[in-house]
Structure formats: structure tokens, C-alpha cells
Amino acid sequence: MLKSTLSLRPLRGAVMAVSLLALAPTAGAAPKLAPRALAPKPTGRELPARTFVERLVVKFHEGSHVRLREDGLRVRASERAATERELLSGLRLDDARVEADVAEVAALLDRAPRIGSLSRLFQGEEASLDASKLSGEAKGGQQLADLNLYFEVPLLPGTTVENVAELVEALNRVSSVEAAYAQPPAEPAMVNFGMEAGLRALLSAADISPTTPLYQANQGYLNAAPSGINATYAWTVNGGRGTNVRFVDIEGGWRTSHEDFPAFFRIGGTQYNDLGWRNHGTAVLGEIVGASNGYGVTGIANAATPGVEAIGAQSAASAITNAAGALGAGGVILVELHAQGPAGRALQPGHA
Numbered sequence: 593m594l595k596s597t598l599s600l601r602p603l604r605g606a607v608m609a610v611s612l613l614a615l616a617p618t619a620g621a622a623p624k625l626a627p628r629a630l631a632p633k634p635t636g637r638e639l640p641a642r643t644f645v646e647r648l649v650v651k652f653h654e655g656s657h658v659r660l661r662e663d664g665l666r667v668r669a670s671e672r673a674a675t676e677r678e679l680l681s682g683l684r685l686d687d688a689r690v691e692a693d694v695a696e697v698a699a700l701l702d703r704a705p706r707i708g709s710l711s712r713l714f715q716g717e718e719a720s721l722d723a724s725k726l727s728g729e730a731k732g733g734q735q736l737a738d739l740n741l742y743f744e745v746p747l748l749p750g751t752t753v754e755n756v757a758e759l760v761e762a763l764n765r766v767s768s769v770e771a772a773y774a775q776p777p778a779e780p781a782m783v784n785f786g787m788e789a790g791l792r793a794l795l796s797a798a799d800i801s802p803t804t805p806l807y808q809a810n811q812g813y814l815n816a817a818p819s820g821i822n823a824t825y826a827w828t829v830n831g832g833r834g835t836n837v838r839f840v841d842i843e844g845g846w847r848t849s850h851e852d853f854p855a856f857f858r859i860g861g862t863q864y865n866d867l868g869w870r871n872h873g874t875a876v877l878g879e880i881v882g883a884s885n886g887y888g889v890t891g892i893a894n895a896a897t898p899g900v901e902a903i904g905a906q907s908a909a910s911a912i913t914n915a916a917g918a919l920g921a922g923g924v925i926l927v928e929l930h931a932q933g934p935a936g937r938a939l940q941p942g943h944a
Contacts, residue, residue, distance in 0.1 A: 628654070628735035634773045636760030638934035639753040645774035646749075647907065648704055648756060649713055650697060650763055652741045653770045655680030656690050660712055660743060665694050685768055693768035700763055705755060706745045713742035714910045716917060724917065739913065747774075778908055778929040780843060780872040804851065804887040811889055813879070823892045833884070834893030840915040841876055842901045842908065843928040844869030852888035854881060858899030858918045861911055873900070876928050896924075903929070 639645070652658045655676040657668045669687050672680070680690070701710060714721060721739045728736050747756070756774050763772035808814065816822040826832035838857060845863040847870055848856055863869070881898045882891035901915040908929055915925050 623733065625729055626734040628737065630770065633764040633769075633771055634760060636757040636764070636774065637753070639774070639776065639932060640934075641752075641754065643753045643776055643932045645747060645751055645753055645756060646777040647744045647746050647775045648701065648706075648760070648763075648772065649742060649744050649775055649907075650701070650772045651737075651743075651770045652694075652697075653680070653683055653685065653768050654735070654738055654741070655683070656685070656741065656768055658690070658694055658741060658743075658768075659718070660710065665698055665710070665743070667691050667694055690768045693766045696766055697763060697769065700759060700766075701745050704745055704759055705748045705751050707748050708746040710743055710745050712740065713744045713907055714739040714913050715906050716910070716913055720917065721913070724913075741770075742909075744907065775907070776932040778844075778903060778931045780869060781928045781930045782872060806887050806890075808890045811879075814890070814892065821892070826892075834881075834896030837893065837896045838899065838919050838923040839880065839893065839896045839926065840899040840901055840919055840923065841873065841880070841926050841928060842903065842911045842915060843873050843876070844903055846870060846873035846877055846900055848877075848900065850874060850878075852882050852885070853877060854883055854898065856899055857897050858901070858915075860900065860914055860918065861902030862905035863902040864904045873928070876926070880926070 655672065655678070657672045657676055658665055659668050660666075667687065667690050669690075680686075698710075716724075716739075718740050725736050725738060753774055760772055760774055763769055766772075813820040814823040816825065831837075840858065845866060848859055877898060877900075878889045878891065880891045880893055881896055882889040882894060884890050884894040899915070899918060901911045901918075903911050906914075908927065912925060912927065916923070919925065
């Protein structure tokens, strides 16, 4: 009996070792990500009547691996990662269904009152967007959207939500489409663009010679509450002027050559050739990064390093993504835009 018991001990140890190995995570295996929540599909009628729209956007489901190539939308099934195949399977979509759906989407978009060709909504390089997604998921532990699955078509000027409501509804009936929507144009984020004297001077200052007066006394928002944000106190604190911080403003235009601006680390996108956009953007930059140089205005974060990203030839979403890539960790993005939303009333000039 003793001999039999001793002979079983190595076997029990081997079984135990195998069991533990089966339970242990595989070396190098990716951690399980929290699932990405999906919003309800738009109906095409969320916006108020007669709202102008400038683009149609279509987002395909995760895992479909739809890409834009020279001859149109193509399903790149052979390039799918294992995680993409798993996501697609969870949606009960197969290659044949996705192929048919992509063809249907292309046919529907051909019916849109469009003025240009289909393009990717996010203008960054595909590989760069893929890398950002993987990095964000690794750091956040949650599934992120594949930005390469968003596509857009520009619409004829004057197109309203009524003109494309049925088309948006039809696009959202396609199984492989996660969401399709019509997007209104962006406007400068302002309420009755009334500038203080200091900002009016910033926009009208011509050159260093003759010397521009110092307008800081006119910048009431630099002072303590309730009239301001107490920037003058922040300047007494280490880092309070934005030293070593990069900042990007996103809107439609600026006069980046203004005498009261520091050097820009980035001037991205295409600016509108429009005085209203340019004046608004210049004023915003003056409020934030106007140089502390004894003339003109003094910015709230006057030691920060500025950049700009314009939306004249890209969506706001694309501009934000490009700005984030240029900034890196710790940077600051300011989005100086608003647009009509489903819960508000129609836009009126000078209203947020």
C-alpha cells in the first residue's frame, strides 16, 4: 500500500501543474477590453426643419475592415485581425453580407446631392490612425472606434436636412452600417461677437513700428472674479503662464503673422478665406497666447506654444484627431466651433 501511494504522488503533481498552466494567462496575450457602447442609429430627422447640412457621414461596423481605395469602397477581409473577425462574428455579419452592404451604400451615396467624391472623414494616415487606436486601447482598457471606417461625401451648398432625410434613413437600414448622419456646418463659437477694446486693438494692430500701446488694462477677463478668471494670480504660480505646454486652436482662420503672437509649432489644415473667421480666430489666440512683451494684449497662457488646425477642407473630427497627434501627451486642444444640434433651435447669427 505504501508503495502504491508513493507512486501516485508524482502523478498528482503533474495533474496539478497541468491544471495551473491551463488557468494561467498566455504570455503576451492582450488583456480583454471593455466593449465599446453603440448609440442608436439616427433616423435622419433629428435636426430642426430647414437646417443646412454640408456632408453625409457613414460609419461601418467594427471588424468590417472597409477601406477606400482608388476605385471606391472595398472590403479588405484578408487584412482583418483576429479581434476584428471576432467583432464581426458577434454582429452576425459575414464576408458576403458586408460585400453586399458596401455595394448598397455606394449606390445610395450616388443618389446624394453631392458636389465631390467620397473620401475618408479622418484625413490622417491609415496606419497612424490604427496605431493610435491600439495605443489608446492599451492605455484605457476599452475598445475604441476604428477611425478608418468613417467616410463622407460633401453636399451641394443649400442642402437641408429634408433633402437627405430619406437617404440617411436608408443608409441606416443597411446591416453593416453602424451609423449614418447628415452634419451641419460649423460656425465660430461666439455670442454676439462684441470685443473689448483690447481685442479690437489686437485685430487692428499693424506692426511693431510704430510701437503698439499696451492694452492689458483693457483685458478685464484677466482680473479676479466675478469680472475675470484671475489669470494675474495664476501667473504668480509655477507653470501658471503655460510654460512647456503645447496648445492647438481648432476653427476656421487666423492671422498667424500678427505682431503679438509667438512662433507656431503647427499650422495645419486649410483656412477659410473669410474675414469673420479670421478675426474670430485671431482674437481667440490673442486672449490665450498674446505675448507678454510690453505692447498689445497679454494672453492668459502667454508662455504656451501655440498651434492651429483649420477646418476649411476637413471635418472638425478630423481636425481634432490631427491636432491630438501633433500635440502628444499633455497638450491642450481648444475647439472654437458650434453647430446646430438636435436639442436646440435653428442657428441665428451671433448665437451659440
